[in-house]
Amino acid sequence: MACIPENTEDHKDTIASSTATTATRHRHQHLHGNVLGFGDLRQQVYKEILDPEESRGILSTDLPALNRILKGHRPGELTIVTGPTGGGKTTVMSQLSLDYCKSGVPTLWGSFEILNQRLAKKMLYQFASKDLSQYPMELDKWADEFDKLPLYFLKFFSSTAINTVLDACQHAVDQHGVQHIILDNLQFMLSQQGKSSLDRWELQDRAIHELRNFATTQNVHISLVVHPRKDPGEQMDINSVFGSAKVTQEADNVIILQKEGLGGFPYIDVKKNRYDGTIGVIPYIFDRESLKVN
Numbered sequence: 279m280a281c282i283p284e285n286t287e288d289h290k291d292t293i294a295s296s297t298a299t300t301a302t303r304h305r306h307q308h309l310h311g312n313v314l315g316f317g318d319l320r321q322q323v324y325k326e327i328l329d330p331e332e333s334r335g336i337l338s339t340d341l342p343a344l345n346r347i348l349k350g351h352r353p354g355e356l357t358i359v360t361g362p363t364g365g366g367k368t369t370v371m372s373q374l375s376l377d378y379c380k381s382g383v384p385t386l387w388g389s390f391e392i393l394n395q396r397l398a399k400k401m402l403y404q405f406a407s408k409d410l411s412q413y414p415m416e417l418d419k420w421a422d423e424f425d426k427l428p429l430y431f432l433k434f435f436s437s438t439a440i441n442t443v444l445d446a447c448q449h450a451v452d453q454h455g456v457q458h459i460i461l462d463n464l465q466f467m468l469s470q471q472g473k474s475s476l477d478r479w480e481l482q483d484r485a486i487h488e489l490r491n492f493a494t495t496q497n498v499h500i501s502l503v504v505h506p507r508k509d510p511g512e513q514m515d516i517n518s519v520f521g522s523a524k525v526t527q528e529a530d531n532v533i534i535l536q537k538e539g540l541g542g543f544p545y546i547d548v549k550k551n552r553y554d555g556t557i558g559v560i561p562y563i564f565d566r567e568s569l570k571v572n
């Protein structure tokens with residue numbers, strides 16, 4: 279019978295490999311239900327390395343320049359959108375969400391500042407790319423097409439408790455497969471809640487935390503419109519967002535709609551992009567006929 283001497287290299291390898299296997303098994307045996315080993319992530323990591331296009335989000339058709347910076351609209355993220363008063367936050371988010379919705383992203387709008395019918399009218403103009411009051415004969419045709427979109431609206435208006443909002447969002451995720459939720463805006467949603475200004479900041483921090491958590495656990499994208507601080511100055515920066523630093527810390531993306539600056543054009547300013555760190559600006563022109571930016 280062949281006998282393998284204990285000090286051969288083969289034997290050392292065998293011992294080393296069996297020790298590694300035991301260590302791996304030992305590691306995995308002791309993993310808590312909420313703790314992962316690399317093995318659990320391996321296939322996803324491969325996918326990110328070998329197929330980066332796949333891990334990118336849905337791309338915008340209307341604003342291709344935004345894709346080059348943000349790399350698409352991804353589930354599980356929280357985007358903060360801010361900009362000066364009347365600077366186009368609702369208009370741009372309406373257009374962008376419609377753009378993703380047309381690509382098949384089921385979308386839920388929470389419009390706490392403007393009535394749903396006004397928002398839907400704006401979206402219908404953007405959908406038709408024209409001022410439909412000038413084309414009344416076409417109204418039914420466009421409305422029928424618009425009605426086919428996987429688009430939903432929350433009934434809430436102005437002050438609404440965050441838990442009430444999230445309950446409705448949860449229902450929309452479960453029943454309609456919603457993947458993008460737009461809340462416009464945080465201040466109107468939280469208005470008249472909290473007695474002192476300190477209370478209000480705490481309330482806002484808690485709401486941000488809840489929304490962040492919802493986006494992650496439900497794997498949906500939340501776009502949250504937040505007003506700037508009073509008098510944010512000519513060009514806004516990340517500190518111009520109203521509230522504590524938590525608002526922008528919790529966000530994966532921070533987008534500021536800046537007033538005329540670059541060559542006299544207003545521009546979309548991507549100030550934070552946690553996905554790959556690319557930031558940058560996209561000048562745009564607002565078309566009053568279609569209510570779209572391009």
Ligand SMILES: Nc1ncnc2c1ncn2[C@@H]1O[C@H](COP(=O)(O)OP(=O)(O)OP(=O)(O)O)[C@@H](O)[C@H]1O
Pocket residue numbers: 361362363364365366367368369370391544563564569
């Ligand atoms: N870039 C733009 N240039 C000029 N007018 C615009 C632009 N974007 C939107 N508008 C128009 O300005 C008005 C306000 O736009 P919108 O409601 O989108 O701004 P907002 O930033 O959401 O406002 P608020 O600060 O009140 O929430 C609308 O009538 C809209 O059609």
